Amino acid sequence: MSTLLQALSLSAGYNAALVAIGAALLGIAAGFVGSFLFLRKRALVSDAIAHATLPGVGVAFLVMVALGGSGRSLPGLLAGAALTAALGLLAVDWIARRTRLAEDAAIGAVLSVFFGTGIVLLTVIQTLSAGKQAGLKDFLLGSTAGMLMVDAVVIAAGGLIALALALIMRRPMILVAFDAEFAAATGWNLRRIDMAMMGLVLAVTVIGLKVVGLILIVALIIIPPAAARFWTERADHLALIAGGIGGVAGYVGTGISAAAPDLPAGAVIVLVCATIFTLSLLAAPVRGVLAALIRRRRFQIRVHLRQGLLAMARQEPIFDPLTLAVLRRRGLIRSDGVPTEAGRAEAARTRRDELRWEIARAMHRDDPAVASYDGLTPIDALLTADQIAEIDRRIPPASGVTG
Amino acid sequence: MTNSALRLVARDGEALRRDHSGDALTITGLSASYGTRPAVFSFDLAVPKGSMAAIVGPNGAGKSTLLKAALGIMPRLSGTVSVLGLPLEEARDRVAYVPQRASVDWDFPARVIDVVLMGLYRELGLLGRLKPEHRARAVECLARVGMADFATRQIGQLSGGQQQRVFLARALAQGAGLYLLDEPFAGVDAATERAIIAVLKDLRAAGRTVICVHHDLATVTDYFDRIVLMNVHKIADGPVETVFTPENLQAAYGGLLATAQIEGLAHPAG
Numbered sequence: 001m002s003t004l005l006q007a008l009s010l011s012a013g014y015n016a017a018l019v020a021i022g023a024a025l026l027g028i029a030a031g032f033v034g035s036f037l038f039l040r041k042r043a044l045v046s047d048a049i050a051h052a053t054l055p056g057v058g059v060a061f062l063v064m065v066a067l068g069g070s071g072r073s074l075p076g077l078l079a080g081a082a083l084t085a086a087l088g089l090l091a092v093d094w095i096a097r098r099t100r101l102a103e104d105a106a107i108g109a110v111l112s113v114f115f116g117t118g119i120v121l122l123t124v125i126q127t128l129s130a131g132k133q134a135g136l137k138d139f140l141l142g143s144t145a146g147m148l149m150v151d152a153v154v155i156a157a158g159g160l161i162a163l164a165l166a167l168i169m170r171r172p173m174i175l176v177a178f179d180a181e182f183a184a185a186t187g188w189n190l191r192r193i194d195m196a197m198m199g200l201v202l203a204v205t206v207i208g209l210k211v212v213g214l215i216l217i218v219a220l221i222i223i224p225p226a227a228a229r230f231w232t233e234r235a236d237h238l239a240l241i242a243g244g245i246g247g248v249a250g251y252v253g254t255g256i257s258a259a260a261p262d263l264p265a266g267a268v269i270v271l272v273c274a275t276i277f278t279l280s281l282l283a284a285p286v287r288g289v290l291a292a293l294i295r296r297r298r299f300q301i302r303v304h305l306r307q308g309l310l311a312m313a314r315q316e317p318i319f320d321p322l323t324l325a326v327l328r329r330r331g332l333i334r335s336d337g338v339p340t341e342a343g344r345a346e347a348a349r350t351r352r353d354e355l356r357w358e359i360a361r362a363m364h365r366d367d368p369a370v371a372s373y374d375g376l377t378p379i380d381a382l383l384t385a386d387q388i389a390e391i392d393r394r395i396p397p398a399s400g401v402t403g
Numbered sequence: 404m405t406n407s408a409l410r411l412v413a414r415d416g417e418a419l420r421r422d423h424s425g426d427a428l429t430i431t432g433l434s435a436s437y438g439t440r441p442a443v444f445s446f447d448l449a450v451p452k453g454s455m456a457a458i459v460g461p462n463g464a465g466k467s468t469l470l471k472a473a474l475g476i477m478p479r480l481s482g483t484v485s486v487l488g489l490p491l492e493e494a495r496d497r498v499a500y501v502p503q504r505a506s507v508d509w510d511f512p513a514r515v516i517d518v519v520l521m522g523l524y525r526e527l528g529l530l531g532r533l534k535p536e537h538r539a540r541a542v543e544c545l546a547r548v549g550m551a552d553f554a555t556r557q558i559g560q561l562s563g564g565q566q567q568r569v570f571l572a573r574a575l576a577q578g579a580g581l582y583l584l585d586e587p588f589a590g591v592d593a594a595t596e597r598a599i600i601a602v603l604k605d606l607r608a609a610g611r612t613v614i615c616v617h618h619d620l621a622t623v624t625d626y627f628d629r630i631v632l633m634n635v636h637k638i639a640d641g642p643v644e645t646v647f648t649p650e651n652l653q654a655a656y657g658g659l660l661a662t663a664q665i666e667g668l669a670h671p672a673g
Contacts, residue, residue: 039511171524178511178521181502184476186525186577187495233557235512 004259008252016258018152019144019211022159023250023269026208029159030217031224031246033166033200035239038225039177044107045092045198046221050205050214051111052088053081054118057139057209058125072135074151074210081139082206088114089198142213142266144254151210158207162200163243173197174235211254212266219270220246227277230284249273301326302376306350308332312339313351353378356391363391426488427452427581427612428473433482435465435472442468444635446482450614452580455607456629457617461656464634466616467503467585474500474583487580496525499579503586504566509559516541516554518569522576544575547605549598564595571599582606584615588622600626620660620668623647 010017037043060080065071088110095106122136166173172193175183184190201221208217228241253269282290300322308323309332318324318337327333332343339347356379364370370382380388430448434441442465450456458466471477473484475491486494499522519541520533527533545551548568553561561569567587574582582603588596603613603626614631617623623630624643631640632647632655639651652660652668 041508168529171527171529175521175524178513178518179502179507181471181476181506182500182521182573185474185498185500185502185583186522187492188525229512233512233559234514234517236517238512 004255006259008255015147016254018149019147019258019265020251020254022147022152022155023144023211023254023265024247025156025159025163025250026204026211027220027224027246027248027250027253027269028243029162029166029246030204030208030220031228032239032243033162033197033204034221034246035225035228035235035242036166036170036173036177036197037201038222038229038242039174039235039238040194040197041177042103043222044104045089046201046205047218048092048107048111048114049085049089049198049202050217051118052091052114053085053206053209053214054115054139055121056080056082056084056118057136058118058121059084061125061136062121074148075154077136077139078154078206078209081209082202084114084118085202085206089202093195093198138213139209140213140215141264142209142211142216144211144257144265145261147210155207155210158203162203162207165196166200166239169193169196169200170236170239178235211250212269213264216266216270219273220249223270223273223277224249227273227280230280230287233286245273245276249276305330306376309343309347309350310354312343312347352395353380355395356388359391359394360387363394425451427454427486428583428614429485430469430473431483433469433472433484434480435468435477435482436480437468441635443472443633446633446637448631448637448640450612450629450631452487452612453607453610454629455603455613455615455627456631457615457623457627458631458633459617459620459623459655460633460638464655466633469633470500470583470585470614470616474498496577497580499574499577499582501570501574501582501584501587503589504563504570509561509566511558513558514554515545515550515556515558515561515569518558519544519572519576522573525577541572541576544572545569547575547602548572562592564591567591568595568598571602575602580611582611582613584613586616586618588615588617588619620652623668 006016008020010020034043034046037046057077057080060077060083061071063080064073064076069076091110092103092106095101095109096103099106125136172183172188173196175188176190176193176197180190183193204221205214205217208220212220224242224245225238227245228238231241232238249269249272253272254265256272257263257265257268280288282288285291304320304323304326307320308318308327311318311323312327312332318327324333324337327343328335331340332346333339357373357375360370360379360383361373379391383391426449428448428450430446433443433446433448435443446469458469460466468477472479472482473491475484484491487497489497491498516538520537522544523533523537523541527537542551542554545554548571550565550568550572553565553569558566558569571584571587574584584603587599587603591599603615606613615627617627624647628643629641630643630646632638632651634655634657638655639646647668
């Protein structure tokens with residue numbers, strides 16, 4: 001535990017601090033950039049991009065070795081990854097646009113072909129120059145062990161640049177995600193904006209390869225905006241919250257993984273992300289599952305209360321156990337089902353409200369306030385006192401209801 | 404140089420000689436298709452400034468496609484478009500567009516005011532700051548469609564008519580000279596229909612041009628002063644009184660409308 005606190009307070013050593021800051025920046029960039037992909041409903045494209053990086057890593061390694069290097073330079077490997085990821089992205093785009101296949105089929109095809117090619121390349125590399133290839137497998141699941149200063153700088157700088165570009169592009173990206181036709185009609189170039197968005201996702205994916213790995217980087221792009229959606233009804237806030245969630249996940253995840261060095265950082269980061277997502281899903285105030293359950297239950301009780309009171313006013317027997325329980329809990333009926341004094345008064349009030357609504361709906365057919373009749377809202381919450389007085393004049397005296 | 408190329412040049416020359424300076428929208432030789440089925444074929448259209456025009460035709464006649472192809476939302480096979488005397492690309496800021504409201508996902512995280520502000524994004528550019536006067540303009544546009552109180556409402560909570568009003572407010576925020584609306588009255592309540600038509604008539608009174616894809620033949624003569632009658636091809640276009648005739652309607656709708664219905668529409672009793 002104290003190792004975890006040390007890691008989180010950046011005092012667990014130079015290397016751990018480096019990794020934590022790099023991972024936090026990566027998480028912020030991934031969550032922020034991923035938000036626009038999420039809003040555009042194309043989150044899975046990031047999976048194709050991520051898997052298409054693998055052959056690039058292999059090719060870059062071979063090229064660097066052929067040129068006499070060690071083949072371990074991170075910027076070189078990432079450049080190769082970016083190249084094949086871009087090819088994969090273009091392939092998905094081309095298949096989806098030029099054929100009748102839907103984008104999900106294109107993603108599936110491209111993802112598996114590129115990943116398969118990458119695995120073949122890595123296997124070949126293993127047989128060619130045993131020993132040297134040790135670092136490449138880390139790109140599958142990520143590794144923070146032995147990260148160099150230059151690696152951390154590459155990751156942090158890449159994250160910052162992607163973040164800045166996404167900030168500049170946020171308005172057109174939101175506009176295209178909400179209403180592509182309107183965006184096109186006002187002169188925005190849809191293809192260019194989509195390509196820019198994909199380019200940003202590609203950048204985040206590539207710089208995240210080292211820490212999180214290509215299999216799990218998708219989680220860092222998709223889960224933060226999905227979690228953020230529970231907390232906000234504004235696209236710009238969604239991107240900010242998602243960036244925050246990604247940043248926290250990166251920071252805490254690397255902290256936990258530093259405290260228990262056998263745990264791979266990428267997987268822990270994703271688990272932290274998933275924890276935040278689960279909490280959001282359950283506890284968010286408006287869109288959360290618990291809030292929705294409570295809302296539904298309260299509404300159900302209001303319906304039963306109203307129905308029960310109307311039945312009491314009409315002196316009909318009530319059999320529904322929930323209705324009886326609701327009325328009893330409010331002291332409107334006794335435990336043997338006989339209406340109390342308060343119950344009779346409340347029932348009469350409800351009956352009068354119902355009659356007023358009936359007349360109001362006939363009188364003010366075009367009034368949106370009256371048209372919004374839901375059978376539950378008391379009419380005096382919607383109409384003014386003089387309007388209600390006018391309605392009451394029209395209640396037939398034979399109805400037995402007195403004002 | 405082949406004969407057909409010469410003829411094309413000659414046709415261009417002819418098109419140039421025609422005076423379009425008084426037109427808000429000029430479309431020449433526009434064709435568009437889905438796959439290999441033409442949806443709009445070789446369409447010529449000139450809508451004079453300050454008019455309020457309805458594009459009318461049966462389902463599948465290519466009315467929406469005409470608007471989308473003219474605005475470059477979908478690719479054109481052929482044709483040129485100019486707006487207020489300028490090529491479309493130079494006049495983007497003078498065109499406001501109201502898509503069909505069903506074309507977007509209303510569960511998108513946005514408030515009413517955010518949607519209206521989208522009408523200002525082009526003017527703001529990438530780096531422009533959103534200032535209080537921009538918000539004030541957006542609220543004013545909402546007030547014009549009777550939705551000022553809804554500014555901070557989540558768009559998912561709106562009724563169909565309210566959604567349509569928000570889309571109209573977004574177009575108003577663009578401050579354009581030409582307004583193109585795709586079925587603005589489809590599936591809206593009566594009060595919203597009245598509110599929208601009042602706003603559109605105000606725009607015309609202010610010298611703006613309004614063009615609507617419209618599906619309700621019963622209200623065409625009340626709402627619009629010009630009609631474009633189409634069914635893939637253009638059938639007629641001009642002032643309501645000369646175009647809205649039984650012959651033209653018959654040509655556009657063919658067997659889709661009974662002759663008695665057509666007679667009733669073109670010569671309403673009383």
